[in-house]
Amino acid sequence: MPKPEILDPQGKAVLGALPRLGFTGVSEIRQGKRFELEVAATDEATLAEIDKLAETFLANTVIENYTVRVEQA
Amino acid sequence: MRVGVVTFPGTLDDVDAQRAVRVSGNEAVALWHGDRDLHGVDAVILPGGFSYGDYLRCGAISRFAPVMTEVIAAAGQGMPVLGICNGFQILVESHLLPGGLIRNDHRRFVCRDQRLRIENTSTPWTSAYERGQEIVVPLKNGEGRYVADAETIARLEGEGRVVARYVEVNPNGSMSDIAGIANGAGNVVGLMPHPEHAVEELTGPGADGLGFFTSLVERAFA
Numbered sequence: 001m002p003k004p005e006i007l008d009p010q011g012k013a014v015l016g017a018l019p020r021l022g023f024t025g026v027s028e029i030r031q032g033k034r035f036e037l038e039v040a041a042t043d044e045a046t047l048a049e050i051d052k053l054a055e056t057f058l059a060n061t062v063i064e065n066y067t068v069r070v071e072q073a
Numbered sequence: 074m075r076v077g078v079v080t081f082p083g084t085l086d087d088v089d090a091q092r093a094v095r096v097s098g099n100e101a102v103a104l105w106h107g108d109r110d111l112h113g114v115d116a117v118i119l120p121g122g123f124s125y126g127d128y129l130r131c132g133a134i135s136r137f138a139p140v141m142t143e144v145i146a147a148a149g150q151g152m153p154v155l156g157i158c159n160g161f162q163i164l165v166e167s168h169l170l171p172g173g174l175i176r177n178d179h180r181r182f183v184c185r186d187q188r189l190r191i192e193n194t195s196t197p198w199t200s201a202y203e204r205g206q207e208i209v210v211p212l213k214n215g216e217g218r219y220v221a222d223a224e225t226i227a228r229l230e231g232e233g234r235v236v237a238r239y240v241e242v243n244p245n246g247s248m249s250d251i252a253g254i255a256n257g258a259g260n261v262v263g264l265m266p267h268p269e270h271a272v273e274e275l276t277g278p279g280a281d282g283l284g285f286f287t288s289l290v291e292r293a294f295a
Binding site: 002005006007009010012013057058060062063 | 129130133137165166168171172173175176177178179180218220221222246
């Protein structure tokens with residue numbers, strides 16, 4: 001996700017379209033990315049590796065925050 | 074000087090950058106993204122375009138190209154490196170320059186002849202200009218809005234590392250009207266507008282951009 005202090009023009013554009021569609025009551029939209037990675041195991045070492053991958057490549061931590069979440073298939 | 078111009082998959086402005094290098098009296102050397110050495114060049118230009126289709130983030134995939142390992146190492150040893158537009162995005166993704174470049178605040182692609190003020194003439198890419206000199210070069214980007222945290226902006230301003238600033242119009246919402254910055258040592262410069270498109274009267278808004286490329290020669294003979 002873009003960091004809170006970073007302007008998110010795409011989120012703003014989506015937000016701007018809501019009234020035209022009749023949706024009200026949404027005060028803020030921010031747009032981010034979701035990556036689904038398939039791995040054989042979710043042990044600590046694997047998750048540490050994925051965290052490193054997220055930090056160095058999938059996210060640019062200068063402008064974005066990231067979280068890693070495990071979901072069982 | 075021998076100036077390498079890197080071509081990534083999706084680079085557009087490599088040929089114009091090579092031409093600008095030649096017009097300025099330097100020798101252009103084509104470098105490929107898969108190269109594992111810099112073929113003895115004295116300086117490197119990362120040109121504009123849409124490398125890897127801007128997938129993931131602009132410049133994020135190019136940053137891990139084999140040639141970038143060499144460019145990052147050479148930059149650390151003081152080699153002059155100029156990133157233009159997508160090249161600037163690759164430099165911030167490489168952490169050779171601070172901050173980030175995100176979508177324009179008005180969300181539209183912008184293409185215009187842009188007035189800039191050159192504020193730092195001590196870099197190997199800007200020494201041909203006078204401090205405070207205003208130039209007009211083309212600007213074309215969708216994700217050219219320079220952002221950084223307040224501390225970084227203060228440091229860039231305090232250390233005189235804002236190389237070029239937008240004048241009259243801020244075309245993309247960049248913080249502090251920043252069009253280009255340098256690293257602490259001054260050898261690495263990132264610039265969102267395109268001086269390589271303004272090196273000859275016939276094909277650009279003028280030849281104001283030529284100074285970025287003639288600066289290298291001045292340095293070599295200084």
